[in-house]
Amino acid sequence: MMLRSKLAKISLATITVLGLGSTTLSADTLSEVQKQGFVKCGVDGGLPGFSEVGGDGVYKGIDVDLCRAVAAAVLGDAKKVKYVALNAKERLTALQSGEIDMLSRNTTWTQTRDTTLGLNFMVVNYYDGQGFMVTKKLGVKSAKELDGASICLQTGTTTELNVADYFRSNKMKYKLVSYDTNDQVVKAYESGRCDVLTSDQSQLYGLRIKLAKPDESVVLPEVISKEPLGPVVRQGDDKWFDIVKWSFYAMLTAEESGVTSANVDAMLKSDNPDIKRLLGVEGQMGENLGLKKDFAYNIVKQVGNYGESFDKTVGAGSPLKIARGYNALWNQGGLQYAPPFR
């Protein structure tokens, strides 16, 4: 009894300390970042197309580009990022404890994460979802035609549940062939042990490259689950929250109005009021965020607009060759939509 009450006291004290630890964190990330001279950005580091390390030891990827955009916006130099490679378990703690200023590590935006962890999501830089890959030989054009298929997948993920739901709601039969790691899944699929390979779409493209003959497989257009991936910041620092959010929107807006890293200098002289406001020729957009006038100019000049970033890292210009799909701009049939710069 004594011991138990002692333990209770100790754990209470621990919780108090933990609670204090997470609430007393600085609420002014912006001035801290300016003081330290770089943005501490949490990334994965080992996710093809999203955050990977290139041949020269330089981080690249669509998640990395967001870190670079924020650095360009805040410090005027996209290179002033300190990347902290984090795994799925420690990523949120690293943000809570202040080890990083922002997290850009293909983190799915869910209600629980947004509300209970003292963290905030604000934009979706990649709309992901579970998809299917089949061999071209099958002649399947849509996931609806997969009745009776055997499906390879990785165990222990929500993938399995999604497949079950999807096939049941479409009244189709299926057979699961599950493996421990993605590499085993690929080998099984390749050796013909199953007709279909399922995983998050962004992963499917990476896995496809690992096949001996990537061209003989095709990723079906259907997405059967919602995996909105986006950056995360700490709760309680609205200024920093706005900066990260509008750094991303600046990339979207630049694409929408046709501003690219190549033509951004010429665009400074544009008559289009939207572009003028975006690039800081007119208006107070930068000042409103507590940044310099030309924050969006720096982003576009050094990182590029969203379309450029997408193409270079995961899209047509990369080995992954992921189609824009849901990640196209809203006026091109996708979901990417930025509020106006006004």
Place this chain on the structure above:
Amino acid sequence: MAIYNKINERKAPSNTKGPTVWIRENLFSTPLNVALTILGIMVLFWVIPPFVKWAYINANFAGTTREDCTSGGACWVFIRMKIDMFMYGFYPSELRWRINTVYGLFFVLMAAFKYLKSPLLKVALAHVYFIVGFLLVHGGFFGIEMVPTDKWGGLMLTIMVAAVGIVCAFPIGVLLALGRASHLPIIKSISVTYIEFIRGVPLITILFMSSIILPLFFPEGVTFDKLLRALIGIAMFEAAYIAENIRGGLQSIPKGQFEAADAIGLSYWQKMFLVILPQALKVAIPNLLSVAISLFQDTTLVLIIGLFDLLAMVRLSAADSYWLGYETEGYVFVTFIFWFFCYSMSTFSQKLEKRFNTNLR
């Protein structure tokens, strides 16, 4: 007259020596052994030729791009192109000579150890080596450019974590072992609690503690270096294991040694450092080296707290979208490196054992 029957000379028995006998006695002595031998040969036959074919005959060595890997075998081009990452991580390429210098100095140190007699001098020299090594690798002093620890990685990090882990854990381990053998109740209970607690949790837990839980306790603005946190965790962990190995050594020392030391009026520390520990450590050496070997392998666990040791670097490089699909080559390469280091250490340990095997056994 005795009649002698001449016994015809016989050939010397041919089947008591030689390879055929060895084979017959060791591989085909019983039906079970025959079966096992055949099974073994089949497994070897099944594994080795495809591996040689993959790793050597069909392999690609030349070239610099993915397109050079066409023959279907291993693509060693991947290793060649990424070797700098595997060896040095993100360490700036123009500063890598500093790491190489530290490697070089290690051999100088070893040579010096061979000729130096005084153990005190050896210890002092080893300290100097570690300090110089740290200054060189880390920089930031005397006008040498600083390389922050998040740039460290690859084999260099693996070696460093293992070396620092062992070197820092050793003195703590000795003290803990002495504490456990002590007659003072408080010191003894602290040591026992510490050792049993640490040995009761896996290394991965301690690493998680040090990298994830600990930062939450620090006051605002205080952030410890991640590598330093991991190193402290590893040193704490290894200290408990080293303590137990040394305790084993201490227990093997006959009681007479303690009593003799007391009888000639040595103080506690004199007794321990001049009489007991030199003998105890000698006994503990094989176990201590096996701790070192297992620590070298355990360093791969730092992967989970986001430090990029050799194995993590391979994983990272294989995720480069340009080089996707070459994990196998990377892992085979890592296997070879780890085998090389662990085998060297175990050979070294056998040599030490022979050298010190003087009086006790």
